[in-house]
Structures are given as C-alpha cells and as structure tokens.
Amino acid sequence: MDFRLLNGKKKVTAIERFDHSALLIWPDRKTKKTFPNIKDLKKFTDQKGWEINVEHLHAAGSTLRN
Numbered sequence: 001m002d003f004r005l006l007n008g009k010k011k012v013t014a015i016e017r018f019d020h021s022a023l024l025i026w027p028d029r030k031t032k033k034t035f036p037n038i039k040d041l042k043k044f045t046d047q048k049g050w051e052i053n054v055e056h057l058h059a060a061g062s063t064l065r066n
Contacts, residue, residue, distance in 0.1 A: 007051070009049060009050060009051040010027035010048075010049070010050045010051070011027060011050070011051055011052075011053035011054075012024055012025060012026060012027055012045060012050045012051070012052055012053065012054075013025040013052070013053065013054040014038065014041055014042075014045075014052045014054070016038050020037055020038070021034060021035065021036055021037065022034070022035045022036075022037060022038045022040070022041040023035075024041050024044065024045065027050065
C-alpha cells in the first residue's frame with residue numbers, strides 16, 4: 001500500500017492535451033472542466049485542496065512536473 005495517497009485529499013485526474021489545454025476530472029469522476037493550460041488547472045486544484053493523483057501529460061513542454 002502506498003501511504004502517500006492516504007493524506008485525506010480528494011484525488012483528481014489531469015489530462016494535458018496536445019494544444020496545451022487541460023482537462024480536469026473531478027473527484028466524483030462525472031464532472032469535467034477544461035482549462036486553457038495546465039497552470040490554471042493546477043491553481044484551481046490547489047485552491048480546492050485537491051491532489052492530482054493521475055496525470056496524462058503532453059511530453060513536450062509540460063509545466064506540471066518539475
């Protein structure tokens with residue numbers, strides 16, 4: 001078991017598209033929201049207190065990972 005996932009934060013999925021827009025799948029897995037870029041998505045999830053658990057990132061130029 002990976003205890004890093006047990007911090008109590010709701011988990012979401014982030015998908016970065018090839019046009020650098022980003023799709024967020026909410027914790028309920030039914031609601032989706034599109035953002036103009038991954039930075040805006042990350043800012044939104046930080047404000048909500050959510051954690052990006054699954055990432056599907058465009059390999060070239062992604063700004064989510066350091």
